[in-house]
Structures are given as structure tokens and as C-alpha cells.
Amino acid sequence: MVTDGPRLLSNVIRSQDALHAPYGGVVPELAARAHLQTLVPVIERALEDAGTRWEQIDAVGVTRGPGLIGCLLVGVNLAQAIAYARSLPVIGVSHLAAHVYAGLLEDEQLRPPVLGLVVSGGHSDLIRWQPDGEIAVIGRTRDDAAGEAFDKGARILGLPFPGGPAIDKLAASGDPRAVAFPRPRAPGLDFSFSGVKTALLYEVRKRKTLSEQERADLAASYQEAIVDALLQRVEAAQAIDRAPTIVLGGGVARNRRLREAAQARLGHLARLIIPAPELCTDNAAMIGVAALIEWDRRGPDPAPFDADPSLGFS
Amino acid sequence: MRLAIDTSGVDQAMVVLDGRRVLAAEDWVRRRDDQPVLARLEALVRRAGGGPDDLEAVAAARGPGSFTGLRVGLSLAAGLAYARHIPLHLVDSLPILARRANGDPATVALRDAGRAEVFAWREGEPVRRMPAAELAGWLPNSARVIAEPAGMLATWSPAQAHLEIPEAERRRLSAALADSANWTFDSQKPLRYDEVQALYVQPAAAEERARKAT
Ligand SMILES: [Zn+2]
Numbered sequence: 001m002v003t004d005g006p007r008l009l010s011n012v013i014r015s016q017d018a019l020h021a022p023y024g025g026v027v028p029e030l031a032a033r034a035h036l037q038t039l040v041p042v043i044e045r046a047l048e049d050a051g052t053r054w055e056q057i058d059a060v061g062v063t064r065g066p067g068l069i070g071c072l073l074v075g076v077n078l079a080q081a082i083a084y085a086r087s088l089p090v091i092g093v094s095h096l097a098a099h100v101y102a103g104l105l106e107d108e109q110l111r112p113p114v115l116g117l118v119v120s121g122g123h124s125d126l127i128r129w130q131p132d133g134e135i136a137v138i139g140r141t142r143d144d145a146a147g148e149a150f151d152k153g154a155r156i157l158g159l160p161f162p163g164g165p166a167i168d169k170l171a172a173s174g175d176p177r178a179v180a181f182p183r184p185r186a187p188g189l190d191f192s193f194s195g196v197k198t199a200l201l202y203e204v205r206k207r208k209t210l211s212e213q214e215r216a217d218l219a220a221s222y223q224e225a226i227v228d229a230l231l232q233r234v235e236a237a238q239a240i241d242r243a244p245t246i247v248l249g250g251g252v253a254r255n256r257r258l259r260e261a262a263q264a265r266l267g268h269l270a271r272l273i274i275p276a277p278e279l280c281t282d283n284a285a286m287i288g289v290a291a292l293i294e295w296d297r298r299g300p301d302p303a304p305f306d307a308d309p310s311l312g313f314s
Numbered sequence: 315m316r317l318a319i320d321t322s323g324v325d326q327a328m329v330v331l332d333g334r335r336v337l338a339a340e341d342w343v344r345r346r347d348d349q350p351v352l353a354r355l356e357a358l359v360r361r362a363g364g365g366p367d368d369l370e371a372v373a374a375a376r377g378p379g380s381f382t383g384l385r386v387g388l389s390l391a392a393g394l395a396y397a398r399h400i401p402l403h404l405v406d407s408l409p410i411l412a413r414r415a416n417g418d419p420a421t422v423a424l425r426d427a428g429r430a431e432v433f434a435w436r437e438g439e440p441v442r443r444m445p446a447a448e449l450a451g452w453l454p455n456s457a458r459v460i461a462e463p464a465g466m467l468a469t470w471s472p473a474q475a476h477l478e479i480p481e482a483e484r485r486r487l488s489a490a491l492a493d494s495a496n497w498t499f500d501s502q503k504p505l506r507y508d509e510v511q512a513l514y515v516q517p518a519a520a521e522e523r524a525r526k527a528t
Contacts, residue, residue, distance in 0.1 A: 037510060040396050073386055074388075074389045
């Protein structure tokens with residue numbers, strides 16, 4: 001729940017990681033099934049935490065896409081039914097754009113132009129949030145998303161799902177220069193992570209058995225390669241067209257090495273905003289902020305709308 | 315004013331009831347590029363002469379049926395009921411289908427489950443999913459069968475095709491839904507808002523694989 005400012009009143013996150021962990025990745029079918037039962041209690045908690053009653057709510061914001069259709073259907077319909085039932089306006093927003101807008105919760109002065117990097121299990125997008133309010137994608141992944149690269153790397157190293165936090169933790173005791181993984185290269189400002197993943201697989205096979213130190217070194221080196229590839233692209237984009245503000249967002253932006261290296265490498269190139277970890281991971285606060293921004297820009301949605309699993313940044 | 319929704323099948327319907335009286339009803343056939351169901355719902359409630367504040371209870375068909383349709387119908391129902399704090403009921407889809415028969419309800423209801431399988435229900439038993447090829451041994455000789463899509467029994471079990479109630483002898487889904495909803499509103503206990511669960515006749519494939527692996 002958010003209010004003008006924007007100020008965060010409550011932010012309830014119900015993670016499904018435990019549900020999906022036994023399968024080593026998100027199982028769409030299970031995710032959608034769980035949504036039907038968890039959503040109402042989550043909304044109830046958000047109202048309670050904010051000390052709010054329905055009567056005090058002015059509008060409902062909801063993710064219209066992109067994402068798993070089964071989950072989006074539940075959210076989009078439940079939210080609009082609530083809005084209808086309470087005679088409230090509703091605003092459907094892009095989950096991806098919301099990762100950029102989350103920066104507003106760190107710095108309420110945040111305004112475009114902004115150069116943004118959205119990195120998660122499903123996305124690695126380099127964007128420009130333009131003064132007219134539009135968001136243009138200027139770089140995307142050619143294969144895996146950064147978060148997927150972490151998940152797959154973790155599996156290769158025998159670490160649990162979700163892979164990002166597991167690698168992050170293990171890498172803390174490893175040497176990032178132990179193994180010189182190839183730096184992913186794709187044309188223009190695009191990303192590619194399949195090469196470094198394959199290189200990790202070879203390294204693990206080559207060694208047959210892994211000591212704990214070797215495993216930590218591989219994790220650190222692998223993480224370093226991904227982080228370096230991500231930041232290199234942000235630097236390149238900034239060199240082409242300098243933006244006064246750079247925002248990082250998405251679940252992978254929780255990665256400690258990425259946050260630290262971003263400060264070192266981007267901090268002098270622009271005002272750098274990396275939201276708190278709980279605002280980088282998927283959360284409802286950023287959807288609330290996105291709803292505020294979209295409300296100012298185009299007003300509420302005039303008629304009921306459907307979920308759009310392949311929605312972009314707008 | 316009470317609302318019932320069935321978006322579980324190919325034929326879909328919505329009714330607004332005042333006691334046993336139908337104030338407004340709509341039937342439609344599911345299509346890919348259809349307008350959002352909520353748009354129909356809003357228009358229907360308006361046609362019934364009311365608004366969201368007038369809703370006193372909601373019922374929705376819980377399946378078995380289409381993945382998309384069930385999610386839409388159940389989330390709409392849960393959202394409405396929760397936001398207005400009114401009773402919420404779920405109704406099995408195949409008994410609703412059975413009530414589409416003119417006169418007495420059909421004793422067996424079948425719905426295409428894809429991949430040469432059917433969802434099958436007969437009076438007094440829970441719904442099951444079975445290969446269409448097994449229908450012949452499962453169907454009682456005296457059954458009055460209603461199938462969705464209509465006429466499919468001839469494909470699933472040609473020797474028993476005569477047991478199916480012809481399409482001309484069935485009512486609109488909204489009429490069957492109104493009857494089922496009235497019975498449910500009057501005799502069943504409402505659910506908690508977090509108990510909303512589609513009727514899954516089979517466990518999720520992933521769970522099934524994991525279970526077999528252990
Ligand atoms: Zn996300």
C-alpha cells in the first residue's frame with residue numbers, strides 16, 4: 001500500500017520459493033494454484049499493516065503483465081473485482097516498468113530521463129525512461145536472463161534454488177579472479193549468458209571433484225563474470241547518451257557483488273539509485289508506485305482489461 | 315441481489331438473482347478474443363437494476379474445466395465477495411451441466427478434458443477424469459447423459475450414443491446455473507475467502523512427477 005509522496009504504508013510479500021524449491025525452478029502450474037488462495041490473505045495483511053480500511057482506499061493498482069498467465073489472470077481479475085465492488089478506479093501496470101519506478105521509493109525526486117537496468121529471473125533489460133514518460137528498451141538478453149544464469153550456475157555447482165542468493169552467499173568466501181570466465185558478448189547493448197554458463201559446466205567437469213574452496217572460487221568467478229557483463233553494458237549505454245540518473249532493479253539487483261560493483265563503476269557516472277533489496281525483489285510496493293506514476297500520466301483504465309503475459313514496459 | 319458465474323466450460327453464463335427470481339442472465343460461448351468477463355458482469359448487474367453495493371452473495375463454478383476460465387471466474391467471485399464481505403460459494407461444474415437437461419437433471423454429465431479424456435460425473439459420486447475409451451464400461455445402462463460439447467458421446471462411446479440427451483432438449487446454461495446457485499445459497503455453508511480452490515481432478519503434473527520419483 002502506498003500513498004502520495006510516494007510513501008510506503010505496507011508491503012506484504014508472500015514468497016513461493018519454498019513451494020518451488022523441490023523442483024529447482026518455478027513451476028507455472030503450482031504458482032497459479034497457490035495464487036488463488038494466498039492473494040486474499042496477502043491483501044488483508046497489507047490493509048492491516050497499513051492500519052487502513054477499505055473506505056480509505058482511493059484506487060487499486062495491479063500488474064497487467066508480463067508474467068505467467070495463470071498468476072496474472074488471478075491478480076488482474078481479483079484486483080478489478082475488488083475495485084468494482086468498492087467502486088474504485090483501477091490502474092493496470094507493467095511489472096517491468098514497476099522495477100524501474102521502485103527507485104522512487106528510495107528517492108522521491110526521481111524523474112526521467114533515467115537509464116535503467118532491470119535484471120531478474122525472467123528479464124535482463126537495459127532501458128531508457130524518457131522525459132515523455134515512455135520507456136524504451138535499448139538492450140535485452142539474447143538467451144538466458146541474468147537470474148536464470150544464476151539459477152543454472154547454481155544447479156551446476158550443486159547449490160539449491162533460488163540460485164542467485166546461494167551463489168551470492170558462497171561467493172563471499174571465494175576468489176572472483178580464480179577462474180577467468182569469458183565475458184558474455186552480444187552485439188550492441190544486448191546481453192548473452194549461455195557462454196559463461198557452458199564455461200562453468202566445463203570447469204566443473206574438468207575438476208571431477210570440487211573442494212569447498214574450489215566451489216566458492218567458481219561461484220565468485222562466475223558471479224563476477226555476470227556482474228561485469230551487466231555493468232559493462234550500462235557503462236556503454238551511458239557513454240552513448242549520458243543520463244543524470246541510473247536505476248537498478250529486479251531480483252538480481254539484490255546481489256551484493258552487483259550492488260557493490262555498481263557503486264564503484266557507475267557511482268561517478270550519474271546519480272545511482274539501487275532500491276533496498278526487498279524493493280528490488282518482486283513486491284507490491286513498486287506496483288503501487290507504478291500505479292501512482294501511470295495515474296498522473298494517463299489516468300485510470302476506463303474499462304475492464306485482461307492480463308497480458310507478454311506485456312513490455314508499457 | 316445474488317450473483318452466480320460459470321466460466322468453467324465452453325458455454326459460459328452469469329445470472330443475477332433476487333431470491334429465486336432471475337433478474338438478468340447472460341449466456342455466451344468462450345472465444346479467444348472475448349471481452350473481459352468483468353465487463354459482462356458489470357453490464358449484467360446494471361441490467362438487473364443494481365450496482366456492486368446491492369450484491370448479497372456470490373457463487374462460482376469451481377470446475378473441472380478450463381484453466382483460464384476457472385481462474386477468471388474464481389478470482390472475480392473471490393474479489394467481489396471479499397471486498398463486500400458477503401458470502402462466497404463454489405459449485406461443482408458438472409452437476410450444473412446436468413441441470414441443463416429439460417425436466418429432470420441428467421444422471422451423468424461429461425465434459426471434454428482433451429487428449430481423449432473426459433471429466434465424468436454421476437449422481438452421488440465425485441467427479442473423475444478418465445480415458446474416453448473407459449466410458450463404455452462406466453456408464454450405467456439407464457443413464458441420461460449430458461455432454462459438453464453436445465453430441466460428443468457418439469465420438470467417445472458410439473455404442474451408447476443413444477443415452478445422450480439431444481442438444482434440442484437442453485436449456486441454456488444460465489437457467490441451470492440459476493437453479494444450482496439457488497440450491498447452494500439456500501443449503502450450503504459459505505467458504506472462507508482464502509479457501510477458493512478450483513476443482514482439480516488431477517494433481518499438478520509436476521507434483522505427480524515428484525511423487526512418482528520418490
Ligand atoms: Zn520482477
